[in-house]
Amino acid sequence: MKTSVLILTILASQVYGEVVREADVRSSDAATNESLAKKYRAVSLEDPMKKFEATKGEDPSVVNKVGNLLENSELVTFNGQTTLVPKNAIIKIPEKFAGRINKHIEGAKIVGWLDFLSTNRGWITTIEVTLAQAKGEVPVSPDLMETASKSGNLLVAVLQGGPISVIPPKVEESPATPTQTPQVKP
């Protein structure tokens, strides 16, 4: 029998991949620098703030920059925890606790004041002060200071439970006048 010619057609795999989008979605090209530069030139002329009166002056966010919290705080660290209180809120540091002040151990968990105090009441005593005392307008009661100091604990000034810095009252010029300022930590 005469030789016959066979033509075989093989189609590729019929396995479909996963369809990841809904049927009604549409795609478009990403914005380019050229198109955005053209649009930018147009919208730059339409400053929405033009409706207000323009002013000049220094940048208050630079001139009156708010200080760094860590630089304005004392760090109290113990038993894997550290808390922050405002500078000058610690009014007495007994020698035996000096190693717990501003000696943050890397990895110690930072916690809020109330959380820290609740587990460290054994060696921390709080002294409730008024705003006038905090401002240094009125001295902290010497009797209160003396009583608190006898405990041998770390003394922290608080106002309604929150640590507050205490500014020492201005010292009278007369050397004979006894000072009633709280003992600020060395």
Next chain:
Amino acid sequence: MKTQTLCKFVVSMLMITGAQAQTYTNFIRQVQLPSSGVQFDVSVPAAGQQQSPLEINPTGARFELHTVRTSPLQSYLLDTRYVGSYVPVAEVLITTEDVNSNVPRTRADRPFTVQITTAGLREGPSDPEASKSVKLFRHTQSYGVNGDGEGLDRTQAIIAAQVSIRKNGTETLVYALNGIAGADRSKIRGEERFSVFSVADYQAPSSQLASQTVQIWPVADGAISGITDGQTIEFSTPTITLAFNDIYPNARIWAQVYPGPLRDNVVGTMVPGSWEALNYSTPKNRLFTISNWDSVITANGPWTMELLTSTPLDVNPIRLDSVPFNVDRTITFNGSVTTSE
């Protein structure tokens, strides 16, 4: 008698919740003005509100919201507000098309809206000057090439505009595009800050009343390599490389193929191994090398491969690159059959 005014403030720290929430602790400091050195710590939970026991009259107080990272130890200033008896109150609200983020953010080609609300502004001839107006600032700052804003020195931000507001009410500012400096407008990455400051007087310097920042991230780009325009695939599919650059936060990326020439509105078949959903707050790059994608080629003829991304900003996917190619897997067999006795 001095009037005692208590300041009620709200702390919203949603931006630092999430995967790393356990490593941050929030602190609020109340600083009495004019600066006397008195600082008061107001312990607060991650979200909530409470009253400050400290009076703010007559000279006012500044409230500072900080967060402290445990390791390595670092503090970040998140917000500040100056509150006083005659100091106006302001709010800044920035909205974008990206509703998935607690920190306002958008892309270099998308608009954003700024809403400024002021209250307590006075007009009386005897009213203090600081009660009659506030200043609105617009700062812009680039993060630099591949920058993400980490450790940014915001004192280096550029004042794009500063204006005076003298009327109470709400003003809406619509920005079609960001104003951050950059040669390639599609690759802008940086931030714009809108803040309202009080007018300085004898009691306090010009202090922040409200502020909000919007982050601007670049437009993604991509490239398909390993297959060239018009290339004909006769046997197995070639190894291809898919490069995605500057993928927008929380975007999805993938490649798809479909029969026919390049056109819009086509739902194709995903190239296996090309899909990823990114859950990051900053842009990322991805590189896929795919060698076996024969399964998605279902017929001979012209085909198109597209590189796509879907973001919270776009209703439809954005095409980053495309390549047309042909498939010809017709095997022609020439032979003869003979028989013999």
